[in-house]
Amino acid sequence: MKLQNKINIRFLLVTFLVFAVAGVVFYFALGRVVDQNIREMLSSRKANIILYLQHAEADSIIHVSPDHTIFIRQIAKTANRRTISDTLAYDLDEKQLIPFRKMVFTTSVNDNYFEVTILQSLLESEDLQGIIFFFMAILFVLLLLTLFFVNRWLSEKAWKPFFRSLSLLKSAKISEKHQISFDQTGISEFDQLNRTLEEMIQKMQADFINLKEFTENASHEIQTPLAIIKSKLELILNDHELSGSQHKRLHDAFETVNRLSKLNDALLLLSKIENQQFVEKSDVDLSKLIQSRLEYLEELFALKHIELSVQLDIPVTISINPMLADILINNLLGNALKHNFNQGKIFISSGINEIIFSNTGKPMTIDATKLFKRFVKYSASEESTGLGLAIADEICRSGHLRLNYTYLNDLHSFTLSKVVE
Amino acid sequence: MKILVIEDEKMLCETIVSYLEGEGYVCEHAGTVEMGTEKVNLYEYDCMLVDIGLPDGNGLTLVRELKQCHPETGIIIISAKNSLDDKVMGLDLGADDYLTKPFHLSELNSRIKSLLRRRKFDGQKELIVDKIRILPENRQVYISGELLSITKSEFDLLLFFISNPGRVLTKESIAEHLWGDFADSSDSFDFVYSHIKNLRRKLFEKSGTDYFRNVYATGYIFES
Secondary structure, eight states, X not given: OOHXXXXXXXXXXXXXHHHHHHHHHHHHHHHHHHHHHXXXXXXXXXXXXXXXXXXXXXXXXXXXXXXXXXXXXXXXXXXXXXXXXXXXXXXXXXXXXXXXXXXXXXXXETTEEEEEXXXXXXXXXXXXXXXXXXXXHHHHHHHHHHHHHHHHHHHHHHHHHHHHHHHXXXXXXXXXXXXXXXXXXXXHHHHHHHHHHHHHHHHHXXXXXXXXXXXXXXXXXXXXXXXXXXXXXXXXXXXXXXXXXXXXXXXXXXXXXXXXXXXXXXXXXXXXXXXXXXXXXXXXXXXXXXXXXXXXXXXXXXXXXXXXXXXXXXXXXXXXXXHHHHHHHHHHHHHHHHTOXXXXXXXXXXXXXXXXXXXXXXXXXXXXXXXTSTTOOSSOOTTOOSOHHHHHHHHHHHTTEEEEEEEETTEEEEEEEEOOO | OEEEEXXXXXXXXXXXXXXXXXXXXXXXXXXXXXXXXXXXXXXXXXXXXXXXXXXXXXXHHHHHHHHHXXXXXXXXXXXXXXXXXXXXXXXXXXXXXXXXXXXXXXXXXXXXXXXHHHHXXXXXXXXXXXXXXXXXXXXXXXXXXEEOOOOHHHHHHHHHHHHSTTSEEEHHHHHHHHHGXXXXXXXXXXXXXXXXXXXXXXXXXXXXXXXXXXXXXXXXXXXX
C-alpha cells in the first residue's frame, strides 16, 4: 500500500470517529437545551396563569384557552402538586397527533382550588433539532471531503522530493563510477536524507572499487609467488642429474603448486562474479557456443570413447558477459566429461529458453542440494577443485539464468534455463 | 636472437632469463617502465616479454612505446591479472600474445618460438629436426620426405616438443598446452599419455627412431 493512501485512510478514519462521537454528544446536548427551554416556558406560563387566577373574578374564569393549550378546572380542596409528562394530542392546524409536553398543577386562590393543565407543543423544537442536525451532517460530509482532498494534495506535494530521490536510487548502480547527486528540496528532513544517501552511495562506490582492486591485487600478489615456485620447480625438473625418486617428489610438489594456483584462480573468479565485476554484456547464442566448444573438445570425448548426441538446432540467446558464457559452458561440458564412465554417453539438447546437459556416471554419494556448494566433490577425482559447479551456479545467478540438477534413469542432468521475467 | 624481459619480480625474472638463456637467446631485463623505456629506445630486440603490473606504471605503455620505435619486435604480455580488458587492450595495442601467470616455462618458450617464426620468417620457415620436417603454416609434417598423417592435437604436441628439445615437459604443461581450461579434468593425463603413445608410434614407424623419453612420474623429453 502506498504511504499516501495509508496516511489518508488513517486520517479519514480518525476524523470520522471524532465527528461521529461529536455528533452523538451534540445531538443529546441539543435535546437537553431544548428540554430546558420548554421547562422554562411552562414555568413562566404557570406563573402567568396563577397571576391571572388571582386577579380574575371567580365566575368569569375562562376554563379553556382559545388555542386549547390551557385547561382550568375548579376542584375540591387538595394539596399543591405539580406533574410534567409527555403526551400526544390532536392538533387542529397540523391535523394529526403531535407530541406535547403536559404540565398539571394545582393552586389555590382565596380558598378556591384549581387544577390547571398546560400543553406545550414539542413540534417546533423537534423540527428545529432536526434541521440543526441535518445541517451539521452536511457540514460534516463537506468537511470530510475537503480534508481528504486537501490532505492528499498536500502529502503529494510534500512527498514529491522523496519519490524523486527514490527513483534516482532505483536507477543508481554501484558498479558505475559516475556520482549520483540529489536536488536540494528545501525540506530539511529530505535534504538530510538525500545527504545521507549521497554519502552512503559514495561510500559504497568507493568500497566496491576498493574490493575490486583488492581482488585483482590479491590475484597479482598470490599468483606471482606461485609463478616463481612453479618456474623454479620446472627449472629443477630439467636437471639431468636428478634421480627418478627425486623427479617424482619434485613433480608432486609441482603438481600441488599447479593445483593451488588453479584453486586461487577459481576463488578469485567466484568473488569477481559475486562482486558483479563482469559488467559488460552482449547477446550470446549458447547453442552456437556449445557447438564450437564441442568441436574443440571432440578428441577428449573420443579418447574416453564417449558417445555424444547433440541436438542444438534451437538457438538460446542470452545477454551475458562473453567470458562468463565461455566459463559456464566449459564447466558444464567439463563436468559431463569428468564424471563420466569410459564408453559413457553425453546428451546435449536445446529447447526454447533452455539447454539440457545429461551424462552417464556413477550415482552421487552426496546430497544433490549441496551440489552447487563450494568445495563439494562428488567423486574422488583429485584434480578437481570442487568449484566448477559453484562457479557455474554463481554465473547463472548473476545473469538471469537458472541451473537445476536431476538424476533420472541413471542420467545426471543439468538444465540451464532462462529466467523469464 | 635478443629478448627483453620486463618483469618487476626479481626471482621470476631470473628464472625466465635463465630458462631462455638455456635456449640460446641473449636476454636483457628491466624491472620498471622507466628502465624498459630506456632499453627499448636504445637497442633493438627480436622479442619483448612485458609484465602489465609494474611498480612505476602500466606495462601497456611500453607496448605503445615499442610499437612506435621498433614495430617489427614481437611482444608477449605476461600478466597476473586474468582480465579480459587487459588482454583485449594489449592485443589492440599490437601485442602478439598474452600469457597469464603462473605459466609453464615450456609454454612461454613455445610461444616465443612460434612468434619469432611468424615475425622473422613470415611464417615460411620450415623446422627441421633430424628426419622430421615441419611446415608450421601448412600444419604439415614430413618424415624423410614423406607426408605424415597426423591429427591436429598430435601436430600441436609435436610442435610443442620440438620447441622445447631436451627439456622435461610435464604432463600438466602438455595438457594445458593442448586443452587450456579443460586440463584439470582427471582424465587429461591419460589423454596426454595416449596422444604421446600415438605420436611416438607414428614417428617411429616412418623414421625408425624413438624421439621420446619418459621421465619417471613427471613427463616426457623430446630428444633428437
